Amino acid sequence: MNGDGLPEKFDVVVHPAASLNGVLRAQPSKNYTTRYLLAAALAVGETRVVGVATSEDAEAMLRCLRDWGAGVERDGEDAVVHGFGASPRPGVTLNPGNAGAVARFLMGVAALTTGTTFETDYPDSLGKRPQGDLLAALERLGAKVGSDEGKLPISISGPVRGGVVEVSAEKSSQYASALMFLAPLLPDGLELRLTGDIKSHAPLRQTLDTLSAFGVRATAAADLSRIAIPGGQAYRAGRVMVPGDYPGSAAILTAAALLPGEVRLSNLRENDLQGEKEAVNVLRGMGADITREGDTLIVRGGRPLHAVKRDGDAFTDAVQALTAAAAFAAGETTWENVYTLRLKECDRISDTRRELQRLGLTVSETNDSLTVTGTTELAGGLTAEGHGDHRMIMLLTLLGLRATAPVTITGAHHIRKSYPLFFRHLEALGANFDYLPTDVP
Ligand SMILES: O=C(O)C1=C[C@@H](OP(=O)(O)O)[C@@H](O)[C@H](O)C1
Ligand SMILES: C=C(OP(=O)(O)O)C(=O)O
Numbered sequence: 001m002n003g004d005g006l007p008e009k010f011d012v013v014v015h016p017a018a019s020l021n022g023v024l025r026a027q028p029s030k031n032y033t034t035r036y037l038l039a040a041a042l043a044v045g046e047t048r049v050v051g052v053a054t055s056e057d058a059e060a061m062l063r064c065l066r067d068w069g070a071g072v073e074r075d076g077e078d079a080v081v082h083g084f085g086a087s088p089r090p091g092v093t094l095n096p097g098n099a100g101a102v103a104r105f106l107m108g109v110a111a112l113t114t115g116t117t118f119e120t121d122y123p124d125s126l127g128k129r130p131q132g133d134l135l136a137a138l139e140r141l142g143a144k145v146g147s148d149e150g151k152l153p154i155s156i157s158g159p160v161r162g163g164v165v166e167v168s169a170e171k172s173s174q175y176a177s178a179l180m181f182l183a184p185l186l187p188d189g190l191e192l193r194l195t196g197d198i199k200s201h202a203p204l205r206q207t208l209d210t211l212s213a214f215g216v217r218a219t220a221a222a223d224l225s226r227i228a229i230p231g232g233q234a235y236r237a238g239r240v241m242v243p244g245d246y247p248g249s250a251a252i253l254t255a256a257a258l259l260p261g262e263v264r265l266s267n268l269r270e271n272d273l274q275g276e277k278e279a280v281n282v283l284r285g286m287g288a289d290i291t292r293e294g295d296t297l298i299v300r301g302g303r304p305l306h307a308v309k310r311d312g313d314a315f316t317d318a319v320q321a322l323t324a325a326a327a328f329a330a331g332e333t334t335w336e337n338v339y340t341l342r343l344k345e346c347d348r349i350s351d352t353r354r355e356l357q358r359l360g361l362t363v364s365e366t367n368d369s370l371t372v373t374g375t376t377e378l379a380g381g382l383t384a385e386g387h388g389d390h391r392m393i394m395l396l397t398l399l400g401l402r403a404t405a406p407v408t409i410t411g412a413h414h415i416r417k418s419y420p421l422f423f424r425h426l427e428a429l430g431a432n433f434d435y436l437p438t439d440v441p
Contacts, residue, residue, distance in 0.1 A: 003054065004420045007437035012393075012412035012423065014400025015432040016380065019261035020301060022429045024252065026244030026267040028053040028077075029274065030418045031203060034101050035210040036240045037061045038181060040081035041070040041088075042109070043214060045237030049079045052242055056417045060097035064106055067092050068116075083237060086185040090114040098122035098345065098388075098417055100129055101174050101203075103152070107134055108178025111143045111158035112185060118154045125345050125388055127152050134175035137167040162186035162231050169204075169224075170196030171343055177207040180229060184216045189231030198224055199313055199340050202275025209273055213240050244268045244295070247317035248419040250279035251394040253299055254321045255426060257288035258328055258402050260302030263429055269295050276318040282310060283322070286329050307331030307374060312338040319370075320348060320391035324398035327361055329374040339368035345417070346387035352395065355384050359399060359407070381405030390417040397422070401431060408436075 002008060033053040038061065040047035052058055062079065066072050069089040071082030090113040096103035103118060103126060110116035120126045132150025139145050141160040147153070162183065169176050176194050183190035198204075204224050211218050211229070215236030218229040244267035256263035268277075270292060280297060284290055285308050289300040305325055312319040312335035319335050326333035341348035349370050353363045359382070362373035380403025386393045393415050400407030412435075415422045423433050 002416070002420070004424055006413070006423070006435050007439060009413045009437065009439040011408055011410050011436045011438055012397070013434035013436065014397050014407045014409065016403055016406065017259055017401045017431045020256050020259045020263055020429040020431065021261040023264045023266070024425050024428060026249045026265055027419060027421060028242040029245040030055060030057055030247065031101065031206050031274065032210070032242045033058045034061050034099070034105065035206060036242060037065060037079060037081065038105055038109070039210050039214045039235050040237070041065040041068070041083045042085065042181065042185065043083040043235035043237040044085040045083065047081045047083065047237045048239045049081060050239065050241040051077050052079045053245070055420055056097055057099035057102055060099045061102045064094040064096055064102065067094055083235070085234070086112055088113050088116070090116065093117040093119055095119055095121060096126065098126045100126060100172070100344070104131065104134055104172070104174035104178045105181055107131065107154065107156055108138070108182040110156040111138055111141065111160045111182055113158055115155065115157040118152055120152050129343055130171055133168040133171060134178055137165055137175065137179060140165050160186060162188035162190050164191045164193065166193045166195050168196045169194040169198040171199070171340060173198070173200035173203045176204060176227070180207050180211065180218070180227060183229035184211070184231065184233035184235070186231045189229050192227040194225050194227070200275070200316055202273060202314065205273045243272055246272065246274040246276035246279065248422065250276050250318035251321040251398060251422070252425060253279060253283060253290065253297060254325050255398050255401055256299035256301045257283050257290070257303070257305070257325060258301060258398060261430070263299045263301065264296055265299070266296040268297055276315045278315040279318040279322055282308065282315065283325060286325055305329035305374070307333040309334045309336065311336050313340070316340065317391065320352065320395040321398065323352060323370070323372060324395050326372040327356065327374060327378065327399055328376070328402060332371055332373050334369055334371040336369045338370060345389035346392060348389070348391065351387050351392065355392070355396065358382065359384065378403040379405060380407045383408040383410060386411040386414060388414045390415050390419060394419070394422065397426070
C-alpha cells in the first residue's frame with residue numbers, strides 16, 4: 001500500500017459514472033514543485049517550499065538534491081531545503097526516475113560539478129527520451145559529456161565558465177530551462193540563443209518566474225529566442241508557495257464537463273504562467289460551462305460539446321485530457337503543432353491513436369497533429385494499455401467514465417508520476433474504480 005492507500009502496482013477498472021459532483025482542491029503544481037526545490041538547493045541557506053507535490057517526480061527531485069548534498073526535511077506539506085549553492089557534491093550518481101524535467105534541469109546544473117552521472121530505473125521511458133540537444137550545448141560550453149547516443153545513462157563534467165551558447169528548443173524547452181538554472185552560478189553567465197522552432201514557451205516563462213522569485217536577474221526577448229542571465233549571481237533563500245497544478249486539473253475539469261453535475265475546483269489562480277490554464281478556454285470553446293470565482297473554477301457538466309482546432313503546444317500537458325473531451329465532441333477536433341508529444345512518457349500521438357481506435361473511435365495522425373472524431377456513445381468493455389504514461393491513464397480514465405461498460409487500464413499506478421490522488425479525487429466526486437493488484441504472484 002502507498003500514501004494513497006492503493007496497491008503498489010495495479011490495473012484499474014473504471015466504471016461508467018452517471019454524474020460527478022463535489023468540491024476539490026487542486027494538487028500542487030508539478031512544474032513549480034520541481035523548479036522551486038531545485039532553486040532552493042541552488043541557494044545557500046534555508047528555503048521553505050510551501051505545499052510541495054507528493055508525486056514520484058517531486059520525490060525524484062528531492063532524492064537527487066539530497067544525493068547532491070542538500071539538506072531536505074519534510075514539514076507537513078512543506079519541504080525545508082538547506083541548499084548547496086553553487087557546489088553540488090561531485091562524483092555522485094543521480095537517478096531522476098521517470099521525470100524528464102528533473103533529469104534535464106539537473107543535467108544542466110551538473111556542469112557545476114567535476115563529474116555527475118545520471119541513470120534511470122525507467123530505461124523504457126525516460127531512457128528512450130532524447131537528451132542530445134542539451135548535451136551538445138553543454139559540450140559547446142566546454143563540459144565533458146558521455147552518453148549512450150544522446151540518451152541515458154549520461155555523465156557530465158564541468159566546470160564551465162559560460163558565455164554565448166546556442167541550444168535547440170525544437171524537441172523540448174527543458175534543455176533551455178536547464179541552462180537557465182545553471183547560468184547565474186557561472187562566472188560569465190549565459191547568453192542563450194534558442195534555435196529551431198521554439199516549443200513549450202510557457203514552461204520557459206515558469207523558469208524565468210522561478211529565477212525572479214529567488215532574486216536572480218534575467219532578461220528575455222519577447223519571443224524567448226534570446227535569454228541573457230548574468231553570471232556571478234546567487235539564488236536567494238527564502239519562502240515560496242507552490243501554486244495549484246493546471247495540467248492535472250485539466251483532467252478533472254474535462255471529467256466534470258463530460259458528465260452531468262457540478263464540480264468546484266479550488267486553488268487555481270487566474271494569474272498563472274502554466275500554459276495548461278488554457279484548457280479552461282479550450283473546454284469553454286467546445287461548449288463547456290465553466291465559470292470562475294477567484295481561485296475556484298466551477299464546472300456545470302453534461303452540456304453538448306463540439307469540435308475545435310487548436311495549436312496544442314501552448315497547453316502541451318493538457319492535450320491528453322482534452323482529447324477525452326474531443327472524443328465526445330460533435331465533429332473533428334485537431335490538435336496541431338504537437339510533435340513533441342511523441343517525445344514524452346510514451347508517443348502521445350501514435351499510442352493515443354491506437355488506444356482510441358481500439359475503443360472504437362475514429363482517429364488519425366500526422367507527424368505533428370492528432371485528429372479525433374467525436375462520438376455520442378462509447379461501448380467500453382475492454383482493456384486499454386496505459387503505456388506507463390500518467391497522462392494516457394488520465395485520458396483513458398475519462399473515456400471509461402463516459403463509456404457504456406467498464407474500461408480496464410493497465411499499469412494505472414503510473415498515475416503517481418504526477419497525480420497520486422487522481423483516482424481518489426474522482427472517487428470524492430462520485431466515480432467508482434476497482435483496483436486490481438498486479439504485484440502479487
Ligand atoms: O519545464 C517543465 O517543467 C516541463 C516542460 C514541458 O516539456 P517540453 O518542454 O519537453 O515540452 C512539459 O511537457 C513537462 O511536463 C514539464
Ligand atoms: C511530459 C511530462 O513530464 P516530464 O517531461 O517532466 O517527464 C508530463 O508531465 O506530462
